[in-house]
Amino acid sequence: MAAQKPEALDEVQPASSGSRPSDIDVEKEPGTESQVHTRQATDELAFDSDGNSDFQEGVQRVRAITTIWSKWTLITMFVLLYLISFIDFLQNAIDSALNPYVTSSFGSHGLLNIGSILSSIVGAVAPLALAKVIDIWGRVEGFIVMIIVCVAGMIIKAVCRNVEQYVAAHVLYWTGHIGMMYVIEVMISDMTSLRNRAFMIAINGTPRIASTFAGPAIAQAFYENLNFRWAFGAFAIILVGCSIPAMGFMIFMAQKAKRAGLMVHRSRNRDRKWYQSIKHYAIELDLLGIIIIAGALSCLLLPFSLVAYAPNGWTTPYIIAMLVLGVVLFPAFYAYEAFLAPVQFLPFRYLKQGTIIGSALLYGVMFLSTFCWNGYYGSYLQVVNRLSIRNSNYVLNSYSLTSTVIAPLVGAIISWTGDFKWTAMTGVPIMLIGTAIIIPLRTPDTNAGLLAFTQILVGLGSGIFTVCSSIAIMAPVTHQYIAVVNALSGLFGGVGAAIGLAIAGSLWNNLLPQQLEQRLPQELKSNATTIFGDIVLQMSFADGTPERQAIVDSYAYVMRLMVIAGACFMPLCLLSIFVWKNINVRKIEEEKGKQTKGTVF
Numbered sequence: 367m368a369a370q371k372p373e374a375l376d377e378v379q380p381a382s383s384g385s386r387p388s389d390i391d392v393e394k395e396p397g398t399e400s401q402v403h404t405r406q407a408t409d410e411l412a413f414d415s416d417g418n419s420d421f422q423e424g425v426q427r428v429r430a431i432t433t434i435w436s437k438w439t440l441i442t443m444f445v446l447l448y449l450i451s452f453i454d455f456l457q458n459a460i461d462s463a464l465n466p467y468v469t470s471s472f473g474s475h476g477l478l479n480i481g482s483i484l485s486s487i488v489g490a491v492a493p494l495a496l497a498k499v500i501d502i503w504g505r506v507e508g509f510i511v512m513i514i515v516c517v518a519g520m521i522i523k524a525v526c527r528n529v530e531q532y533v534a535a536h537v538l539y540w541t542g543h544i545g546m547m548y549v550i551e552v553m554i555s556d557m558t559s560l561r562n563r564a565f566m567i568a569i570n571g572t573p574r575i576a577s578t579f580a581g582p583a584i585a586q587a588f589y590e591n592l593n594f595r596w597a598f599g600a601f602a603i604i605l606v607g608c609s610i611p612a613m614g615f616m617i618f619m620a621q622k623a624k625r626a627g628l629m630v631h632r633s634r635n636r637d638r639k640w641y642q643s644i645k646h647y648a649i650e651l652d653l654l655g656i657i658i659i660a661g662a663l664s665c666l667l668l669p670f671s672l673v674a675y676a677p678n679g680w681t682t683p684y685i686i687a688m689l690v691l692g693v694v695l696f697p698a699f700y701a702y703e704a705f706l707a708p709v710q711f712l713p714f715r716y717l718k719q720g721t722i723i724g725s726a727l728l729y730g731v732m733f734l735s736t737f738c739w740n741g742y743y744g745s746y747l748q749v750v751n752r753l754s755i756r757n758s759n760y761v762l763n764s765y766s767l768t769s770t771v772i773a774p775l776v777g778a779i780i781s782w783t784g785d786f787k788w789t790a791m792t793g794v795p796i797m798l799i800g801t802a803i804i805i806p807l808r809t810p811d812t813n814a815g816l817l818a819f820t821q822i823l824v825g826l827g828s829g830i831f832t833v834c835s836s837i838a839i840m841a842p843v844t845h846q847y848i849a850v851v852n853a854l855s856g857l858f859g860g861v862g863a864a865i866g867l868a869i870a871g872s873l874w875n876n877l878l879p880q881q882l883e884q885r886l887p888q889e890l891k892s893n894a895t896t897i898f899g900d901i902v903l904q905m906s907f908a909d910g911t912p913e914r915q916a917i918v919d920s921y922a923y924v925m926r927l928m929v930i931a932g933a934c935f936m937p938l939c940l941l942s943i944f945v946w947k948n949i950n951v952r953k954i955e956e957e958k959g960k961q962t963k964g965t966v967f
Contacts, residue, residue: 424504425846428556430628431619439619440557444566446612447550452573453608454546457520457601459574459581461539463759464594466745468523468532470901482741483867484533485540487663490860492541493548493853495651500549501849502650505556506616509549513609516542517602524599548856552849555840560951561784564837565777574763574770582759589755649708658699666692667864670872716843716851720945725838726855728790728942730862731935732831735801736824737866738932739925740765742874747817749904750810750921757814764818768825769832776833784952786841790834790943797827798936804929808922831939841949870928878924885916 432440500508519539526532551567558566588597638646648654665688676682703710716722740762747758780786800823807816839851883894890897890913897903897917907914 424499424501424507425849427504427620427623428553429845430623431616432557434623434626434628435619443557443612443615444554444570446615447553448570448573450546450605450609450612451550451570452576453601453605454543455571455573455577456581456584457605458543459577459759459763460585460588460597460601462744462762463582463585463755464589464597465536466748466901467589467755468594469529470899482536482540483667483864483871484664485537486860486864486867487660487667488537489541489544490663490857490864491656491660492545493856494850495653495656496545496548497552497849497853498651500552501846504620505549505553506613506620509546509609509613512542512545512549513606514542516546517606518542520598520602520605524595524602544856544860548852551836552852555848555852556845560837560841560954561781562777563840564780564786564833565774567836568770568773568777568833571770571773574766578763578767578770579760582756582763585759586755652707652709655699655703655707655710658695658702662692662695662699663861663864664692665689665695667868670868673872673876675875716847716854719842721842721947721949722839722851722854724942724945725835726858728831728835728838728939729855730858731938731942732797732828732862733859734862734866735797735932735935735939736765736828737863738869738935739801739804739928740932741867741870742925742928745901746808746921746925749901750808750918751812751814751817752810752905752909753814761814761818761821764821765825765828768822769829772826772829773833776830780833780837780951784950785948786834786837786951787943787946787948790830790838790946791940793827793830793834794936794940794943797824797831797939798933800824800827801929801933801936805926805933808925808929810918834943837951838946838949841951841954842947866932869931873924873928873931877927878920881920881923882916885919887912887916 435443496508496512499511515538519535519537519542522535523532523539526535550570554566554570555563585597588594669685669688669692672688673679673682673685676685680686744758744762747753747761748755751758753761776789779789783789800820803823804820807820835855836852839855840848843851879894879898882898883891886894886897904917907917
């Protein structure tokens with residue numbers, strides 16, 4: 367069931383009826399003339415085709431804001447959101463480049479994906495609660511919560527003293543990062559028509575182009591001249607500073623809309639105690655459901671990476687307990703949501719629509735396929751191909767660079783043709799070829815340009831998938847449910863990434879130590895575990911030595927299996943697209959009107 371309007375919330379009251387005006391201008395200060403324009407704007411909100419009274423307060427607030435602002439106000443907001451995205455993507459590139467060295471500094475390079483799995487799971491389920499937060503309270507409020515979480519994680523990363531603290535900090539950081547990007551994408555959806563939405567979301571992602579080159583170079587500069595702690599601490603401050611203008615601007619426009627009479631609040635439960643409010647919102651956000659599904663995913667996926675560190679392998683009691691609990695929690699989650707949850711966690715009625723579930727599945731399978739091998743590919747490039755932090759991440763980030771460059775073009779094609787289904791189909795063979803040709807190129811003498819080319823092909827396919835799926839999942843719904851279906855897409859994407867990382871971690875942590883022990887010279891076999899856990903030690907052996915050859919062969923063996931696993935999931939992408947309805951976004955807006963309201967692009 368989709369997010370519902372709780373009875374205890376303050377609501378924006380629907381405006382009185384009136385004729386739809388042909389032109390609106392409410393950028394002027396309140397007065398005799400602006401009162402006329404205010405009345406016209408209010409009438410437009412009231413006559414919205416999908417029923418303004420059905421919108422929750424956070425949605426009504428942003429609709430009022432977009433009604434009252436001008437074209438230049440709209441452009442200013444785009445620019446301010448773009449600035450936030452630029453800093454966040456840059457920090458994300460730096461974080462990705464430094465992660466292997468941070469875990470290695472604690473002697474736990476093999477645990478690189480543990481934090482990634484946990485953060486992917488929490489980052490996947492968090493937007494479903496966040497969707498309700500931004501629909502109930504507002505976009506700014508949700509963003510502020512997420513930036514606090516993100517910055518808290520970065521600060522803990524800067525001061526951590528062991529790998530456990532670092533993993534916990536990474537979960538916080540990644541959850542905040544995903545939440546911030548999610549809120550920004552919803553805000554851009556609020557500000558655009560369905561026809562142009564893919565293009566503008568893609569444009570907002572173009573900071574990845576700069577971060578692809580600048581991020582690894584900055585990470586290497588911090589690592590060589592200072593340390594990883596300074597990188598996290600510095601960008602915690604920078605991120606906050608660059609987020610203040612956009613959020614302040616939204617608050618200013620909300621107050622202006624309120625003064626213009628577009629937002630009239632009515633409180634139904636002013637006498638509710640603070641603990642009653644906590645209980646109320648815990649129910650509205652379905653916190654218990656979130657805890658159950660997050661626990662189920664964590665318990666089921668983490669053992670595949672942890673088993674190599676367990677004293678008795680798969681027979682270790684806590685490994686068995688986690689697997690059993692993970693299996694049991696899934697039906698428990700379904701039973702709770704179906705029969706007990708006062709407000710359901712998932713919009714189950716949307717899961718009956720092929721276009722929505724197919725879009726979410728495509729997003730999930732795309733990440734599942736990629737993360738089967740991508741999670742350790744940066745380490746592979748540095749150890750096997752002797753690439754520096756900067757150059758290895760240039761190759762690795764060719765994936766996101768290509769995806770980012772192609773996305774606006776795909777968005778423009780959708781805007782021009784109105785088609786997204788057959789556009790998405792073109793991504794399947796491209797991404798499959800890009801993944802498969804990594805298999806014969808996993809040798810130490812492979813040219814870095816060829817390695818980057820494989821990433822370009824994979825990025826090209828994923829860029830097509832991402833843009834098309836983002837429009838496909840929003841096309842069948844009204845403005846009220848844009849945040850919910852975007853969160854649903856994020857859930858599938860996060861779970862897909864977590865499963866992919868679990869597969870990668872299982873292969874890496876179980877097979878690589880075995881391969882090292884088998885291939886290392888006799889005198890070093892007892893050090894196989896130590897070598898496995900330290901990427902710096904792995905790179906310290908000279909070319910041509912038996913130790914170096916053993917490490918390279920072990921890496922190549924495991925990477926081959928990881929890439930094959932990723933390629934095997936690609937046919938599911940074709941199936942996911944096949945179930946979409948062939949909706950033309952140009953025609954649907956001409957026939958039914960726009961999802962959003964006011965001055966939008």
